[in-house]
Amino acid sequence: MYRGERTVSDRQKNPSQSRPRVIVAGGGFAGLAAVKQLARQPVDVLWIDQKNYHVFQPLLYQVATGLLDPETIAIPLRFCTRKWPNVRVVLGEITDIDLTGRTVTAAADSFAYDYLLLAIGSTTNFFGNGELASRAWDMKGLTMSLRLRAEILESLERAAMETPRGQIPALAFAIVGGGPTGVELAAALSHLVRHEIPKDYPELDTKRIPISLLQAGDALLPSLPPAIQAYAQARLEAQGVNVRLKSRVQHFDGRTVTLDNGECLAAPLLIWTAGVHAAPLIAKLRVSQGPGNRIEVNRNLQIPVHPEVYVLGDLTFHKDALWPQNAPFARQSGTFAARAVLNAALGTGPHPNFRYRDLGTMVALGPMNAVVYLPWMGRLSARGFSGWVIWLVFHIGALVGFRNRFAALLDWGSGLMNRRPAAGLIVSYDKEPASKK
Ligand SMILES: Cc1cc2nc3c(=O)[nH]c(=O)nc-3n(C[C@H](O)[C@H](O)[C@H](O)COP(=O)(O)OP(=O)(O)OC[C@H]3O[C@@H](n4cnc5c(N)ncnc54)[C@H](O)[C@@H]3O)c2cc1C
Structure with missing residues (x-):
């Protein structure tokens, strides 16, 4: 998505754009790690989150018990992107993802992508109780x-x-x-x-x-x-x-x-x-899902039938890999996917398989x-x-x-x-x- 473009129809009016459009959905650990890699690269990045900040979830318990001020563990997304001219932030809940049409709907607008990095995380799982x-x-x-x-x-x-x-x-x-x-x-x-x-x-x-x-x-x-x-x-x-x-x-x-x-x-x-399960929107997607509605991916974190979509962090499931739902995995998956997108978009050769480091x-x-x-x-x-x-x-x-x-x-x-x-x-x-x- 090049700067200034907001909707699918805007893009259609202006077919001359050539830089790959990357949407990073989610400003958690995975989304932030991905955007950091994509910053200042020859791609146009749209970073969408329903909150205007990234939060360091492992210390939330310290906020709940008064040990830390809430603002100590959070940072506004727009502060992160001040020096990243190719990244645009959109504040809004993602309400729909059209994997076939390659669009994401948020804040009552529709945004087209060439690559989607899906990192909207999880919510609390009460196991149906x-x-x-x-x-x-x-x-x-x-x-x-x-x-x-x-x-x-x-x-x-x-x-x-x-x-x-x-x-x-x-x-x-x-x-x-x-x-x-x-x-x-x-x-x-x-x-x-x-x-x-x-x-x-x-x-x-x-x-x-x-x-x-x-x-x-x-x-x-x-x-x-x-x-x-x-x-x-x-x-x-x-x-x-x-x-x-x-x-x-x-x-x-x-x-x-x-x-x-x-x-x-x-x-x-x-x-x-x-326990947690994937963010509610995921249940609506027509893709293969594992326990807790996590999305089944290949070894490169892609949805097999939509290789332009990478699934990151808490949303990721691979039947043979015991990838955990934690901050290091989320960060590593975000970094890996962003590099893979850059390699593919810039034609700099194949990217090695993802390997999680505990x-x-x-x-x-x-x-x-x-x-x-x-x-x-x-x-x-x-x-x-x-x-x-x-x-x-x-x-x-x-x-x-x-x-x-x-x-x-x-x-x-x-x-x-x-x-x-x-x-x-x-x-x-x-x-x-x-x-x-
Ligand atoms: C209380 C708590 C304590 C934890 N402690 C630890 C720990 O000690 N060590 C550890 O490694 N891990 C810990 N974790 C787990 C770790 O925080 C997660 O694994 C990690 O945050 C996952 O990163 P993520 O980027 O996939 O998702 P998240 O960090 O959850 O980010 C998802 C982002 O997507 C956004 N989003 C969600 N839905 C939508 C939507 N529809 N539209 C727009 N935006 C949306 C959210 O606002 C959020 O910013 C803890 C988690 C919690 C909740």
Whole structure:
């Protein structure tokens, strides 16, 4: 798409254009990595997202628990593209993709492409349980994390009002999912409730507020070695988190969680971190799809019958490759696809097959404590303070932009020095559970 062209009909009126038109759909990890590669290259790039910013999702739990300001983990797309004259940003929800006609519809306009890099990511998967979808909270996005922060703080305010001194507050938190997100959230929530909140709510005995982490499998952090799993569990338990393994949630009535063994658990605030499926638009596309509506691709991330379409990040599925839904895969897929498009468009020869490089896993377990597992460094693992230093260096480097890195250091530093947490304001958000976003 050359600059100034907006619609298919505009392009048809002006057939002289010759630069390949590339649409990058989605401004997440995959979309950003792709656009970075395409910047300043002889292609015209249209970058579409329904939000005007890129968000660093792995730190959303820190926004939900007041450890980081929301703007620290996000960056406007137009700020990224300031120095990229061949990239145009369109803010709007993509409502249709015509794979045969090679057009994308967004913001009530239709845009033609020669190459499409599809990277619109995933949404929370409640596995068809409507009860959970309408009552549980999730953190899939900045708005939802801010609403969750408001809800956590409001529930503490209500408990402070309603609980006579010396009595246990009628409040309990439960987190579903023992993967990295659930574990990090449990540790951060426990730090907030057990260490930060008591300073401001002397009338509330927050040590006795239950925080449960419910994991369907028989270990936390299933992809990590058993020693790290055991360490993480012991660490959470030492912080007052009730870790419950083999506990699959079946019902939630808004106050009580029922497990598949019939056991009931009071938890007025239930946070769901137990899975994702492809963004809803994908279900409408007539392409072969795998688990969670992910799109089946070949080894080069292309849709076999539409090789001009590359599928990236959380949307990608290959029946023989165990590609994960995580940030490193999303970034690597975006970089690979953009290079492949440049090779094809500029006729610079074939591009090698995509190869995923597992960069490992890092999970924060509260202030100055983390577990790290790096398979590419001789299966190096670290835990405790040394793990946290690696976690810190990596996350500071991974945030986009100097301002965000500096702000994160400031927020974490002030937290460690026992100063005011980054964000403790209850700001008025339209509070609704996940499905009503
Ligand atoms: C709470 C949380 C914690 C996580 N923690 C980790 C972690 O610790 N480590 C790790 O590696 N991974 C983590 N992940 C997973 C990781 O964030 C994702 O795998 C990664 O973001 C996928 O990148 P993506 O580009 O495919 O999609 P996303 O980053 O989700 O980006 C998709 C983009 O598409 C846009 N979009 C969606 N639908 C439309 C539409 N119809 N029209 C226009 N735009 C649209 C969205 O606004 C978004 O900007 C976490 C995810 C979450 C939610």
